Amino acid sequence: MKSTAVFKQMKGRQEPITMITAYDAPGGKAAEKAGMDIILVGDSAGMVVHGYDSTIPVTLDDMVMHARAVRRGAPGTFIVVDLPFLTYHSSIESTFTAVRRLMQEGGAQAVKLEGGDEATTETIARLTASGVPVTGHIGLTPQSVGVLGGYKVQGKTKEAAQRLMEEAQGLEQAGAFALVLECVPGELAARIAMHLSIPVIGIGAGAGIDGQVLVFHDAVGWGDNFVPSFAKQYTNVQTQIDEALENYVSDVKARAFPEDRHTFSMDASVLNDLGRGASS
Numbered sequence: 001m002k003s004t005a006v007f008k009q010m011k012g013r014q015e016p017i018t019m020i021t022a023y024d025a026p027g028g029k030a031a032e033k034a035g036m037d038i039i040l041v042g043d044s045a046g047m048v049v050h051g052y053d054s055t056i057p058v059t060l061d062d063m064v065m066h067a068r069a070v071r072r073g074a075p076g077t078f079i080v081v082d083l084p085f086l087t088y089h090s091s092i093e094s095t096f097t098a099v100r101r102l103m104q105e106g107g108a109q110a111v112k113l114e115g116g117d118e119a120t121t122e123t124i125a126r127l128t129a130s131g132v133p134v135t136g137h138i139g140l141t142p143q144s145v146g147v148l149g150g151y152k153v154q155g156k157t158k159e160a161a162q163r164l165m166e167e168a169q170g171l172e173q174a175g176a177f178a179l180v181l182e183c184v185p186g187e188l189a190a191r192i193a194m195h196l197s198i199p200v201i202g203i204g205a206g207a208g209i210d211g212q213v214l215v216f217h218d219a220v221g222w223g224d225n226f227v228p229s230f231a232k233q234y235t236n237v238q239t240q241i242d243e244a245l246e247n248y249v250s251d252v253k254a255r256a257f258p259e260d261r262h263t264f265s266m267d268a269s270v271l272n273d274l275g276r277g278a279s280s
């Protein structure tokens, strides 16, 4: 399994870091098989798996369950798990409890927290000082969708861009081992990555950074959800699923399934005995 030190070395030798989300054992297994550097058990689970229209309803119990499943499927891959909405804001004690559960019960190597404000940066400093590897996440932070007013590109004005650069630096100083940058102009993301010694992993942040992350369901075209313009669909499994289920329905209606090869049988003698027994 790779380590936080390896990710920093990869940045040093300009080897791109690959990350994808996963929410269950088969997803984790597929990611590990493909040689993914890092798996993110993202709270995007709320949207692509649970059918919510934001990540706000996702609970700590949900994330623990997803993490455990992914860990079983990907025993040898570095796993980062999202701390869900409002589980790292009310007190440092409750933050530690949430992190402990994700690492001890979920099997996470690291956690990810959204935000680069002073309070979140201080929380990250406390966690890293206690031995918790932390990934930061700034730019579009979906848990703040209500305040941001929608899922929009961030850092387009001079003030917003400067704030993101300062937040990124603050997170590095707080001890974060990596930073996710979501939905920011490519030029700004590249500049942030250049000024940091920790790897910057982007989603909708262009190619000029240290790594990329995609949501599993976007990458494989699973589900009828909206797919952000920055995502690349490498295949479309939904059309295959739709076709398969339509064929199943029509097979059963036409009595074309199950066939003999899908059906168990028993010895004729047993059947004969059974017949006599039942009739006598």
Ligand SMILES: Nc1nc(=O)c2c([nH]1)NC[C@@H]1CN(c3ccc(C(=O)N[C@@H](CCC(=O)O)C(=O)O)cc3)CN21
Residues within 6 Å of the ligand: 043, 044, 047, 048, 055, 140, 142, 151, 152, 153, 183, 203, 215, 217, 218, 225, 226, 227, 228, 229, 230, 231
């Ligand atoms: N399926 C999925 N993919 C994701 O990448 C993703 C999630 N869900 N859920 C959690 C967050 C939310 N994300 C989102 C969701 C929507 C947009 C979006 O509507 N983007 C517009 C650009 C808006 C603008 O122009 O300002 C787009 O066209 O991509 C972006 C990121 C990224 N994350």
Ligand SMILES: CC(C)C(=O)C(=O)O
Residues within 6 Å of the ligand: 021, 040, 041, 042, 043, 044, 045, 082, 180, 182, 203, 213, 215
């Ligand atoms: C989009 C990524 C970075 C994420 O936080 C998630 O999948 O929840």
Ligand SMILES: [Mg+2]
Residues within 6 Å of the ligand: 042, 043, 044, 055, 082, 142
């Ligand atoms: Mg997330």
